[in-house]
Amino acid sequence: MTGQTSSSAAACPGCIASPAEPARVTPRDAQIALSLPGIHCSACIATVERELNAFPGVEDARVNLTLKRAMVKAAPDLNARDLIPVLERAGYEAHELDPGALSATQTDKTGRELLMRLAVAGFASMNVMLLSVSVWSGATDATRDMFHWISAAIALPAIAFSAQPFFANAWGALRVRRLNMDVPIVLAILLALATSLSETALSGKHAYFDAALTLTFFLLAGRYLDYRTRAIARSAAEELTALEVPRATRLVGGIEEEVAVADLKLDDLVLVRPGGRMPVDGEIVSGRSELDRSLLTGETTPVFAQEGLKVSAGEVNLTGPLTIRATAVGEDTSLHQMADLVAIAESGRSRYTSLADKAAKLYAPGVHILAAFSFLGWYVYSGDIRTALNVAAAVLIITCPCALGLAVPAVTTAASGRLFRNGMLIKHATALERLAEVDTVVFDKTGTLTDGxxxxxxxxxxxxxxxxxxxxxxxxxxxxxxxxxxxxxxxxxxxxxxxxxxxxxxxxxxxxxxxxxxxxxxxxxxxxxxxxxxxxxxxxxxxxxxxxxxxxxxLRKGAAEAVSAFQLAGKDVMLISGDTQGAVENLANWLGIHAWEAEALPQDKAARVQEMGDQGRRVLMVGDGLNDTAALAAAHVSISPASALDAARVASDIVLLGNDLSPISEACQTANAATRRIRENFRIATVYNVIAVPLAVAGLATPLIAALAMSASSITVSLNALRLR
Amino acid sequence: MEVLAYLIPISLFLGGIGLVAFLYTVRSNQYDDPEGDAQRILNNEWDDHPKP
Structure with a gap:
């Protein structure tokens, strides 16, 4: 097997294969990525890897079952189209993926870094907790001091490494004179470390090293969950993008050659075969065919095409081969100009403040004021700055938003997992919260309510x-x-x-x-x-x-169910389409939608959605075409089916993976439930604060109480979130 | 209490080994394909000698 020889040669220079090695290692090996939606067991892995490795030119093939992908390292002249038939003969459906579009998930640096920090915080907190337990169970004097010093020796470097994301975020917020959730976190961690260190030096009774570490650990766990959820959605969304390998056939002197769409230039002659999509804007030079413009305009009737007709990127050629001369490429195509509309519309959405941000806005100043007052009160009452500082540190640690930090990510992870199993990808962090607020649903017709x-x-x-x-x-x-x-x-x-x-x-x-x-x-x-x-x-x-x-x-499967479910839930349902009056009216009557608009231009759609947003409505836009992208971005929250154009999927918060529309209404219910759980979690965290804070302010809190309260509330919050699954 | 002088370094050392082992597994991409790894163990192909 070629895969074996190349890797063994690298490990052992004396191997038989090594003389051939320099000849075969060319400067750039081709990386081929294949999507294998059908694989599911160890036999599948073995067959796929055996077939691929046996193919001449393949150096190494490795299947990833979690992502249902195969990565192939091969000779530069090898093409994915050579490998797909091999796998299809072996009985596996295979599609080429664009390795460029996959790169972000391949090297998951952020995720790995977070995992490292989480691991360090976890190991350190376990060790420190072990030492703290002996202190709580009665170690005194020199033994206690020694345990405290060892704890300090573990905690300081561990926190310096693992709490870096919080330091960075807090600093970022403070620099622009704002407060976020990370500011009280960092303050609590730093103050806890400082007072514990000075207490240890003065051989005091209470040190909060374990609290500072567990706090970091729980908060990192929340961050990691949050990150994972979005990474999974992102990698699935990227796979959809990567499935459309941007290639075009260029005619040079009558000879066809395959090039990347990005390499096309003005006045290039491009051959578009039946079933293919126009890669650029252009003019037809030869050939007769019909064009499907539904993704751009929503029209369902194909347009007759012959020499001289202007075509836009994204239109689908139906019957005969067409040769077009490129008149606009890359950024200048109508496809890209549509993307500019999206950028304008999107600026509105960034104004949304998530529940977590709202909580942080109330919470951060409250905690700081409370800690400052306890410090002042104790200083005035006892005249001892050390006692006052200890109390203030205890207040900050006890109120530290450990449960708050987990409250949102634990719920969104559970809810996204549930929706993912139903075939929905939640791409945006606050999409679920926004989906729960929706009161108006706007559907596109062609390709969304209908199959196209x-x-x-x-x-x-x-x-x-x-x-x-x-x-x-x-x-x-x-x-x-x-x-x-x-x-x-x-x-x-x-x-x-x-x-x-x-x-x-x-x-x-x-x-x-x-x-x-x-x-x-x-x-x-x-x-x-x-x-x-x-x-x-x-x-x-x-x-x-x-x-x-x-x-x-x-009609698309589940469309009628989705519409009636929304109407039953008391939401206004609208149909806005670029198709003709008659077609839209028929469908609206059939589905029982009273509000409909036909022959809407992309700008009209976006303006209509924007207008409803300005009236205070929360609009959910469901659409798939290029003509919907601006409206998708302007809406409060948006959903597009997997069959949608790339631009539409990028503009929407949620992508529907299957062909069925009915999960949409269910997603709304899940979103409602998720928001309810998030609020519950905030309440649980508050209740725990209401009980523990008076103890801390009264100077009665010990590290043991802090540790118990913190773990108990974090676990309650996580369990509450798990009820969603 | 002299036993602490041995036990504490030992416990820290063992904890450290655990941490280093975990960091090694993260660095060598062992969490990239958990499902595949669970299935690969059922494969007969490399039972006699490790995959070179």
Whole structure:
């Protein structure tokens, strides 16, 4: 196996394989990432790795079952498209991933750093706690002092290392003269260390080294949970992005070459095959086809395309190959200009203050004032600065927002985990809180409430004869309308008629000879039918009057349930689409949505959502297209399906992984429950403070009471969060 | 109480070993694929000798 030889050669220079090594190690090995959604067991891992490693040119292949991915190190000329058939023969579905888009999760530096700090804080606090227990159980004099000194020797470096994120955050907030949750945390940790150190030096009775360390440990645990939840969502979202490898076929002197979309330049000739997406804005130079613009405009009826037509990046080519000359690339494409709209709309959302921030705003000054007053009170009462400082430190430690730091992340972790199992990715930290406040739901039509796939509506009104001919013609084309007709006719038990010389005329339809007559199935103008305002395909046999097959967009699974669930929950449901009046009205009536708007431009959508936001409504926007991105960003909270354009997924807070829409209403309920738990957790933390703070202010708190109260409240808060799972 | 003079260093040393071992596992990417590692142990392929 090639994988073996290369790694063993690295470990043992005397191996047989080593002479060949310098020749094979080229400056840049190709890193290929494959998504393997179907793998699930040890046999899958073994088969995939064996097949990949046996393929010539592969140096090392390693499967990651958690991420359902394989990373392959291979010779530079090897391509993912060479490997996919190998795996498909072995029975595994495989997709190419863009390694560039994956890089962020591959090197998870932040997560690893947090884990290191958590580990150091955990080990240190266990050791210090062990020493503290002996002090609490009665060690006195020299023994106690020695234990305190050892604790100090462990605690000081441990905190200097592991509490760095808090120091950095607190400093960041103080520098711009603001207060956040980290300021009281840092103050408590530092004051606890300082007073404990001076107490130890003066051989005093109470040292809070264990409290400072457990505090750091619990807070880091909260941070880590928070980070993990978002890292999982981010890596799944990144995988969606990475699945669309940005490649294009460039024609240079009539020769095709594969290039990255980023490398395309102005006036390049680009070949777009049927089913492919326009990589750049441009003008059609040759070829005839039809274009699906639904992701950009929401229109469901395909547009006829021929030489001279301007196309925009993101449109899908349906029937024939097109050659386009690039007129705008990269940042200048309409796709990117839409992203600018998003940036403008997004500035509104950053104004949202999370529950944790609200709590911190109330909490931080309160704690500082309380500690200052206890210090002053004790100083005036006893005249002893050491007692006063000790009491103030005890107050700060006891009130330290240990439970508050865990209250939000523990709940969001549990809730996100639950939603993830239902196929929803929570991308934004405060998305759940915002989702719980929603009172208005705005849906996009094409691709969101509907599949974006047409469906025949009047199959039964046609004669058997017509259907047989239409089926035979439809099966010769990959056009969405043809595919839909063929599927419906087959399901109805129709057999295709016997046709000769079937050929597809890109942009128009399919044509064949039927009993010596010409039979055509396609556009109205081509077949002699009358163009109407509804999606239709026409069948013309010989001199007979052409007949129309009508199509409507099929409803997405769970769409009706989601809409009625929202209406039952008392939320206003709206439909805003870029499609025609008739199509939107039909769907709205069918779903029982009273408020709808048709033919809305992207700017209109965003403006409408913004307007509702200004009226004080909390809008949930559900959309998938490029025309929705600005509205998605302007909304209070937004959801997009996995089939959405990359730009739309980036702009939304939650991504729906499956094809079913019904989890959305459930997500709202989970969000409500999560917000309720967060509030409960804040209350639990407050109750514990109400009990413990008077003790601390009265100077009765001991390190043992502080440790007990802190652990008890943190565990209660975490258990309360787990009820959500 | 002289026993403390041995016991405390020993306990700190053992704790330190635990910490170092954990840091080693983090650094060598052993938490990247927990599910895969749980499944790989069931694989017969490298039962006789370790994977080179």
């Amino acid at each position: 796939k047409p469906e025949v509506t009047d199959l039964s009104s046609h004669s058997e004869d017509d259907l047989q001919v239409a089926l035979a013609l439809a099966e010769a084309s990959a056009h969405p309308l043809s595919v839909a007709l063929a599927r419906a006719a087959r399901e109805a038990g129709i057999e295709p008629a016997n046709l000769q010389d079937i050929k597809e005329v890109p942009g128009f339809g399919t044509e064949a000879a039927y009993n010596g007559q010409r039979a055509r199935f396609g556009r109205a103008a081509w077949t002699g039918g009358e163009a109407e305002n509804v999606t239709a395909a026409w069948l013309a046999i010989g001199d007979q009057k052409p007949v129309a097959f009508y199509f409507s967009d099929s």
